[in-house]
Amino acid sequence: xxxxxxxxxxxxxxxxxxxxxxxxxxxxxxxxxxxxxxxxxxxxxxxxxxxxxxxxxxxxxxxxxxxxxxxxxxxxxxxxxxxxxxxxxxxxxxxxxxxxxxxxxxxxxxxxxxxxxxxxxxxxxxxxxxxxxxxxxxxxxxxxxxxxxxxxxxxxxxxxxxxxxxxxxxxxxxxxxxxxxxxxxxxxxxx
Amino acid sequence: xxxxxxxxxxxxxxxxxxxxxxxxxxxxxxxxxxxxxxxxxxxxxxxxxxxxxxxxxxxxxxxxxxxxxxxxxxxxxxxxxxxxxxxxxxxxxxxxxxxxxxxxxxxxxxxxxxxxxxxxxxxxxxxxxxxxxxxxxxxxxxxxxxxxxxxxxxxxxxxxxxxxxxxxxxxxxxxxxxxxxxxxxxxxxxx
DNA sequence: GTTAACTCGAACATACGTGTTCGGGTTAAG
DNA sequence: CTTAACCCGAACACGTATGTTCGAGTTAAC
Numbered sequence: 001x002x003x004x005x006x007x008x009x010x011x012x013x014x015x016x017x018x019x020x021x022x023x024x025x026x027x028x029x030x031x032x033x034x035x036x037x038x039x040x041x042x043x044x045x046x047x048x049x050x051x052x053x054x055x056x057x058x059x060x061x062x063x064x065x066x067x068x069x070x071x072x073x074x075x076x077x078x079x080x081x082x083x084x085x086x087x088x089x090x091x092x093x094x095x096x097x098x099x100x101x102x103x104x105x106x107x108x109x110x111x112x113x114x115x116x117x118x119x120x121x122x123x124x125x126x127x128x129x130x131x132x133x134x135x136x137x138x139x140x141x142x143x144x145x146x147x148x149x150x151x152x153x154x155x156x157x158x159x160x161x162x163x164x165x166x167x168x169x170x171x172x173x174x175x176x177x178x179x180x181x182x183x184x185x186x187x188x189x190x191x
Numbered sequence: 192x193x194x195x196x197x198x199x200x201x202x203x204x205x206x207x208x209x210x211x212x213x214x215x216x217x218x219x220x221x222x223x224x225x226x227x228x229x230x231x232x233x234x235x236x237x238x239x240x241x242x243x244x245x246x247x248x249x250x251x252x253x254x255x256x257x258x259x260x261x262x263x264x265x266x267x268x269x270x271x272x273x274x275x276x277x278x279x280x281x282x283x284x285x286x287x288x289x290x291x292x293x294x295x296x297x298x299x300x301x302x303x304x305x306x307x308x309x310x311x312x313x314x315x316x317x318x319x320x321x322x323x324x325x326x327x328x329x330x331x332x333x334x335x336x337x338x339x340x341x342x343x344x345x346x347x348x349x350x351x352x353x354x355x356x357x358x359x360x361x362x363x364x365x366x367x368x369x370x371x372x373x374x375x376x377x378x379x380x381x382x
Numbered sequence: 383g384t385t386a387a388c389t390c391g392a393a394c395a396t397a398c399g400t401g402t403t404c405g406g407g408t409t410a411a412g
Numbered sequence: 413c414t415t416a417a418c419c420c421g422a423a424c425a426c427g428t429a430t431g432t433t434c435g436a437g438t439t440a441a442c
Contacts, residue, residue: 008387009387009440009441010439010440011389011438011439011440015388015389034429034430035430035431036430044389045389045390045391046390047389047390047391048389048390050431051389056429056430116360146374147371147375148362148363148371150362151357151362151363151371151375154353154354155375157353158350158352158353159350162346171339171341171345172339172342184346187379188379199417199418200410200416200417200418202408202409202418203410203419206418206419225400226399226400227398235419236419236421238402238403239418239420242418242419245401246400247400
């Protein structure tokens, strides 16, 4: 870890942050966004963008890394191993369902543009949190064991994504999302 | 309906079918596929493609129309109003889950490239079948009424999509998909 | 205030996708 | 067998995205 690289000037660091912010938004809501669009959204010249991120690919990877790190942080804070698995699951949904969703949309893009291989390990890092929670639920006897674990995880992520889309299109109110998700997922997952 | 247009030669008709077949596959599994790729996959020259479908947009619309017609046919045959809603639902999943999924992936693309407006009505045409089935289930008291109907429909389509993806990546066996879907959806939807 | 880091517009090279035209070669249909 | 429909490669015009280079202007840092 540590402060690798040469020390950057303050405005450079600010721009890099702005670029990553803008890129995250654009990539998730319009995956084919051009570098020009990202630069504009970040309030930065195109050349500056390329100065920090030599290629679209590098930029995507950077955004991915940053988002995964953040998501890991949020999940770790919101859903430790306290309480029953059911409680912890509800807490997870309530505090971080939109983070998990961003995460998911970004992965669809990364899978297409970076290939599945360079994704697996990083993906693991976050999925494991959900998978671990479900595994604990199985031990406690509240989560079903008649379906493969991978499918249960898929179910969670899939409905998370669906809820976010319904919120986007106005079919579902954002405030209701977590409740609706919990009401749908618990019966689907419980043993 | 009738045989509109001038009568086409047999080989032309064959090519058109091949193009629509190839386009359906490519559009659903790689939405940004180029016209060149589609022509190659159809075993047809690029010029021939443009001769039949003057633009990418027209081609997409044609594929959409054809798929919706097929899907409507399949669903109508497989899931009439016979038996209980639960039974009919199982039958629907077992006979047409992959059709419904193609349908869904194609719509994601069409929504992006054709805009949401030109889609609604055609979308309705197919979604109504699922929605109607769920509505009947509510009357029979087997489908929950505590969540919005739109969300229930979303849930069905979303998991359909997820199952197809898991089959693609090898995490789920194609033969198990319908069973797994039913085992997940019924508890999630039942009252 | 000097310097080195940084920004940014303009312009260029390159690649790829779309859609069109031309002309000769095939092939189905009568 | 004759003809009209059809196929298809080559080439062109056009647009747009990616990266790169140049040079001049700003600005943070010491």
